[in-house]
Amino acid sequence: MAKILVAYYSKGGNVKKMAEFVAKGVKEESCEVTVKTVDSVLPDELIHYDGFIFGSPTYYGQMAAPVKKLIDDSVILHGKLEGKVGGAFTSSANIGGGNETTILSILQAFLIHGMLIQGTAKNDHYGPVAIGSPDNRAEKQCIALGKRVAKLVKIILI
Amino acid sequence: MAKILVAYYSKGGNVKKMAEFVAKGVKEESCEVTVKTVDSVLPDELIHYDGFIFGSPTYYGQMAAPVKKLIDDSVILHGKLEGKVGGAFTSSANIGGGNETTILSILQAFLIHGMLIQGTAKNDHYGPVAIGSPDNRAEKQCIALGKRVAKLVKIILI
Amino acid sequence: MAKILVAYYSKGGNVKKMAEFVAKGVKEESCEVTVKTVDSVLPDELIHYDGFIFGSPTYYGQMAAPVKKLIDDSVILHGKLEGKVGGAFTSSANIGGGNETTILSILQAFLIHGMLIQGTAKNDHYGPVAIGSPDNRAEKQCIALGKRVAKLVKIILI
Amino acid sequence: MAKILVAYYSKGGNVKKMAEFVAKGVKEESCEVTVKTVDSVLPDELIHYDGFIFGSPTYYGQMAAPVKKLIDDSVILHGKLEGKVGGAFTSSANIGGGNETTILSILQAFLIHGMLIQGTAKNDHYGPVAIGSPDNRAEKQCIALGKRVAKLVKIILI
Numbered sequence: 281m282a283k284i285l286v287a288y289y290s291k292g293g294n295v296k297k298m299a300e301f302v303a304k305g306v307k308e309e310s311c312e313v314t315v316k317t318v319d320s321v322l323p324d325e326l327i328h329y330d331g332f333i334f335g336s337p338t339y340y341g342q343m344a345a346p347v348k349k350l351i352d353d354s355v356i357l358h359g360k361l362e363g364k365v366g367g368a369f370t371s372s373a374n375i376g377g378g379n380e381t382t383i384l385s386i387l388q389a390f391l392i393h394g395m396l397i398q399g400t401a402k403n404d405h406y407g408p409v410a411i412g413s414p415d416n417r418a419e420k421q422c423i424a425l426g427k428r429v430a431k432l433v434k435i436i437l438i
Numbered sequence: 439m440a441k442i443l444v445a446y447y448s449k450g451g452n453v454k455k456m457a458e459f460v461a462k463g464v465k466e467e468s469c470e471v472t473v474k475t476v477d478s479v480l481p482d483e484l485i486h487y488d489g490f491i492f493g494s495p496t497y498y499g500q501m502a503a504p505v506k507k508l509i510d511d512s513v514i515l516h517g518k519l520e521g522k523v524g525g526a527f528t529s530s531a532n533i534g535g536g537n538e539t540t541i542l543s544i545l546q547a548f549l550i551h552g553m554l555i556q557g558t559a560k561n562d563h564y565g566p567v568a569i570g571s572p573d574n575r576a577e578k579q580c581i582a583l584g585k586r587v588a589k590l591v592k593i594i595l596i
Numbered sequence: 597m598a599k600i601l602v603a604y605y606s607k608g609g610n611v612k613k614m615a616e617f618v619a620k621g622v623k624e625e626s627c628e629v630t631v632k633t634v635d636s637v638l639p640d641e642l643i644h645y646d647g648f649i650f651g652s653p654t655y656y657g658q659m660a661a662p663v664k665k666l667i668d669d670s671v672i673l674h675g676k677l678e679g680k681v682g683g684a685f686t687s688s689a690n691i692g693g694g695n696e697t698t699i700l701s702i703l704q705a706f707l708i709h710g711m712l713i714q715g716t717a718k719n720d721h722y723g724p725v726a727i728g729s730p731d732n733r734a735e736k737q738c739i740a741l742g743k744r745v746a747k748l749v750k751i752i753l754i
Numbered sequence: 755m756a757k758i759l760v761a762y763y764s765k766g767g768n769v770k771k772m773a774e775f776v777a778k779g780v781k782e783e784s785c786e787v788t789v790k791t792v793d794s795v796l797p798d799e800l801i802h803y804d805g806f807i808f809g810s811p812t813y814y815g816q817m818a819a820p821v822k823k824l825i826d827d828s829v830i831l832h833g834k835l836e837g838k839v840g841g842a843f844t845s846s847a848n849i850g851g852g853n854e855t856t857i858l859s860i861l862q863a864f865l866i867h868g869m870l871i872q873g874t875a876k877n878d879h880y881g882p883v884a885i886g887s888p889d890n891r892a893e894k895q896c897i898a899l900g901k902r903v904a905k906l907v908k909i910i911l912i
Contacts, residue, residue: 340863341563342816345826349819359717375569376562376579380538381862388700388855389814391715391722396748399707401675404534405499406707411533421534432712438754498705500658503665510661517875539704546697546858547656549873549880554906557865559833564865590870596912657879691885692878692895696854720850721815727849737850 282311282433283328286426288335289318289346294371294413295335301419302333302369302408305426311433313426318346323353331365331433332395333425334386338370341378342385351389358393365436366390366397367429369408369422383407398432400424440469440591441486444584446493447476447504452529452571453493459577460491460527460566463584469591471584476504481511489523489591490553491583492544496528499536500543509547516551523594524548524555525587527566527580541565556590558582598627598749599644602742604651605634605662610687610729611651617735618649618685618724621742627749629742634662639669647681647749648711649741650702654686657694658701667705674709681752682706682713683745685724685738699723714748716740756785756907757802760900762809763792763820768845768887769809775893776807776843776882779900785907787900792820797827805839805907806869807899808860812844815852816859825863836868839910841903843896845884857881872906874898 284306290296299315306313314329326332334350336343343351354361368386372379383406387397399405408414408421442464448454457473464471472487484490492508494501501509512519526544530537541564545555557563566572566579600622606612615631622629630645642648650666652659659667670677684702688695699722703713715721724730724737758780764770773789780787788803800806808824810817817825828835842860846853857880861871873879882888882895 339822339829340825340866342822342825342859342863345819345823348813348816348822351814351816352819355813362717363714374561374563375533375575376538376541376564376567378538378563378862378866380534380536381542383534384539384700384704385816385859388722388852389816391713392717392814392852394715394717394721396712396714397707398679398712399710401678401708401710403532405532405536405710406534406704409534417533435754436751438751497664497671498667498708500664500667500701500705503661503668506655506658506664507661509656509658513655520875521872536704536708542858542862543658543701546694546880547658549871550656550694550875552873552875552879554870554872555865556837556870557868559836559866559868563868564862593912594909596909690877690879691849691891692854692857692880692883694854694879696850696852697858699850700855719848721848721852722850725850733849 282330282437284311284313284331285329286313286315286333287318287321289344294410295337298369298410298414298422299335301422302426305423306430309427309430311430318350321350323356326354327357327360331429333367333429335369336382338372338378338382341381343382362394364395365429365432366395367407367425369425371410375411379409380406398428440488440595442469442471442489443487444471444473444491445476445479447502452568453495456527456568456572456580457493459580460584463581464588467585467588469588476508479508481514484512485515485518489587491525491587493527494540496530496536496540499539501540520552522553523587523590524553525565525583527583529568533569537567538564556586598646598753600627600629600647600746601645602629602631602649603634603637605660610726611653614685614726614730614738615651617738618742621739622746625743625746627746634666637666639672642670643673643676647745649683649745651685652698654688654694654698657697659698678710680711681745681748682711683723683741687726691727695725696722714744756804756911758785758787758805758904759803760787760789760807761792761795763818768884769811772843772884772888772896773809775896776900779897780904783901783904785904792824795824797830800828801831801834805903807841807903809843810856812846812852812856815855817856838869839903839906840864840869840871841881841899843882843899849885853883854880872902
């Protein structure tokens with residue numbers, strides 16, 4: 281059974297809510313999902329998942345430092361995560377507030393691990409963005425991301 | 439008197455409206471402003487302005503091809519635009535629709551010309567984003583961009 | 597049989613050489629490859645390929661205008677390219693000369709089409725970069741990109 | 755007298771060497787320069803400088819987590835750094851190894867603080883890149899960055 285990790289950092293709770301919506305999408309595709317805060321993920325542990333979806337608030341246009349720390353620590357697995365699937369989501373104070381660059385900062389790290397990423401032709405192309413607390417629009421985007429990554433993982437695992 | 443060019447590409451009219459708001463901001467700072475579509479700007483002509491503010495719809499996450507053509511053609515002035523001031527704005531169909539990367543695609547080109555750019559600590563940090571037609575929020579951001587670039591041009595020209 | 601398009605714009609010939617190396621990599625994986633200049637590709641035609649690899653010189657930190665034109669024109673297929681595989685490569689005058697942002701400008705467009713992209717844990721993570729004419733190092737990167745995209749296309753097509 | 759901070763994170767020593775070359779460039783423009791590691795910079799302290807130049811190794815295509823931590827902690831000064839000048843540099847294992855995106859990750863954070871950044875029409879347009887240990891080419895780029903930021907600070911302070 282395909283295993284997907286949703287790891288997030290959330291101070292005010294918005295990103296946590298998004299993580300739960302993403303997890304819901306993963307489950308709808310009948311994949312196993314683990315939801316954790318980034319500081320409770322051991323870098324070693326990443327090897328056991330087929331896909332990772334990381335969430336971060338938008339802090340100065342990139343992932344928050346605790347998310348970056350997990351990425352930096354994942355160097356112990358460098359080269360061993362090739363072909364796994366990645367995705368990213370963020371909550372931001374403003375439209376045009378650095379949310380796309382935050383998502384891309386995570387996706388670029390996944391590319392450097394040799395991982396696969398997929399965009400979507402609809403709405404939030406790089407990954408879901410909530411402006412503040414996730415509204416209905418953002419909820420749908422999060423569920424869609426969970427499904428998209430899960431579907432791709434299932435294809436890769438065949 | 440400081441001279442600023444607002445150059446834009448607009449198919450549906452949203453970016454044109456934004457260009458007019460940006461120009462209003464420039465005038466509020468008592469600078470001379472010229473508003474033109476990108477295809478009516480001769481690359482040679484850029485040398486006569488102290489600052490450029492380019493607007494584009496969000497087309498696949500970067501400036502539209504006609505805007506890129508003007509940038510590519512500006513290579514005849516390469517090295518001669520150093521120290522001039524740049525800014526950028528965009529209209530996009532969606533939040534998370536590639537708008538930030540569109541603005542950054544223009545700002546990166548300006549950096550490669552050795553130009554100056556400035557962000558803002560408030561709202562649309564890299565440059566104004568309208569979701570569809572510019573609403574009151576986007577209008578204020580556009581005026582603020584015009585003022586910001588004009589103020590910076592006046593400092594540089596002292 | 598999996599069909600891959602290598603489309604490029606080349607003024608001085610460096611990107612053309614890279615396109616040929618990329619095509620060589622695709623063939624080594626027993627996929628059918630078509631190599632064309634971007635202006636000879638009809639936007640309609642993209643639907644017939646399973647993967648696209650686009651090459652551009654580094655012009656002001658993004659893909660050259662003729663490559664962007666093909667991307668913009670591909671909007672007639674918007675939503676229909678989801679799940680296809682993309683890749684990108686560039687030749688640049690300098691290290692730190694805008695080459696990574698050029699590759700990412702193409703990859704971001706592919707994500708907005710809902711396509712899949714994959715990085716590599718080795719060397720040129722986002723896609724191959726040649727500094728000027730492709731040397732032996734760049735040649736290997738190009739062949740590796742062709743193979744990577746072809747392998748992924750074969751997995752997706754199963 | 756204009757005061758500039760060069761703050762860096764360096765594990766192997768390459769970024770430290772670059773920081774010293776950058777500082778040399780600042781001094782050549784008769785500005786006061788302070789060179790510190792990022793973990794010895796108090797966020798409060800940033801207010802006392804007219805410009806900041808941050809250096810980081812290329813870790814998964816963005817600034818290293820300790821550099822991001824300083825950026826995140828600088829939120830206590832949000833809005834108060836507007837109009838200050840920023841610059842960035844990096845050392846990377848490879849050409850196309852994520853070095854440009856690392857520099858841009860720092861520059862984007864500075865834009866979100868409302869700061870000024872300037873590119874250069876020559877060589878490493880966004881900021882200096884060393885491939886491994888800084889060679890003669892990288893040394894020149896670093897000195898040029900120090901001079902560029904210092905010159906701009908002097909103009910702004912008039």
